[in-house]
Amino acid sequence: DVKVTQSSRYLVKRTGEKVFLECVQDMDHENMFWYRQDPGLGLRLIYFSYDVKMKEKGDIPEGYSVSREKKERFSLILESASTNQTSMYLCASSSTRLSTDTQYFGPGTRLTVL
Amino acid sequence: QKEVEQNSGPLSVPEGAIASLNCTYSDRGSQSFFWYRQYSGKSPELIMSIYSNGDKEDGRFTAQLNKASQYVSLLIRDSQPSDSATYLCAVNIHQTGANNLFFGTGTRLTVIP
Numbered sequence: 001d002v003k004v005t006q007s008s009r010y011l012v013k014r015t016g017e018k019v020f021l022e023c024v025q026d027m028d029h030e031n032m033f034w035y036r037q038d039p040g041l042g043l044r045l046i047y048f049s050y051d052v053k054m055k056e057k058g059d060i061p062e063g064y065s066v067s068r069e070k071k072e073r074f075s076l077i078l079e080s081a082s083t084n085q086t087s088m089y090l091c092a093s094s095s096t097r098l099s100t101d102t103q104y105f106g107p108g109t110r111l112t113v114l
Numbered sequence: 115q116k117e118v119e120q121n122s123g124p125l126s127v128p129e130g131a132i133a134s135l136n137c138t139y140s141d142r143g144s145q146s147f148f149w150y151r152q153y154s155g156k157s158p159e160l161i162m163s164i165y166s167n168g169d170k171e172d173g174r175f176t177a178q179l180n181k182a183s184q185y186v187s188l189l190i191r192d193s194q195p196s197d198s199a200t201y202l203c204a205v206n207i208h209q210t211g212a213n214n215l216f217f218g219t220g221t222r223l224t225v226i227p
Binding site for chain 1: 204
């Protein structure tokens with residue numbers, strides 16, 4: 001079974017704090033993704049990575065950065081958290097770059113920024 | 115422009131009925147289509163994928179694809195209360211270095227016992 005884990009299920013931070021969200025997959029997948037999910041807006045892609053040390057912007061990268069130093073780990077960084085970054089953050093991974101590949105999701109981190 | 119549209123619902127069906135969930139997409143180059151189920155407070159889980167025109171059946175679930183009409187649907191037969199969830203339609207798009215998925219906003223399904 002594919003397993004994608006995220007470091008926290010719930011996180012509360014204050015405005016201006018630096019926030020790290022960690023994601024680890026154990027299936028040697030090439031691709032990893034970070035999404036945020038908000039009511040009425042669905043899943044929106046923040047950043048993705050298709051190889052170690054590679055990163056590409058998704059649809060809403062502003063205010064975020066990412067790091068992929070090892071194949072199994074993909075980190076999302078909020079340099080200076082703001083209240084509009086309160087959201088559910090979902091990490092996903094997929095095996096290759098084929099269009100048929102399924103994305104497998106982690107359990108999500110619900111981040112609240114006060 | 116990348117768009118995946120779903121009726122947000124809520125869609126309510128009685129237990130044992132057929133639930134029909136619909137999705138349209140704008141990118142004619144899309145080749146792969148996925149249905150995910152998401153229970154409240156949980157992450158999405160894949161229930162069906164379809165790549166060719168026509169129907170694909172898996173147990174009580176049937177995915178239907180019509181690329182000419184840019185339309186994909188999910189039928190759930192003999193609906194159960196445990197099927198109550200939000201169903202997300204996802205369509206592949208090709209971006210730099212990877213085939214990514216673009217998600218609809220989801221249809222909330224309630225199965226009434």
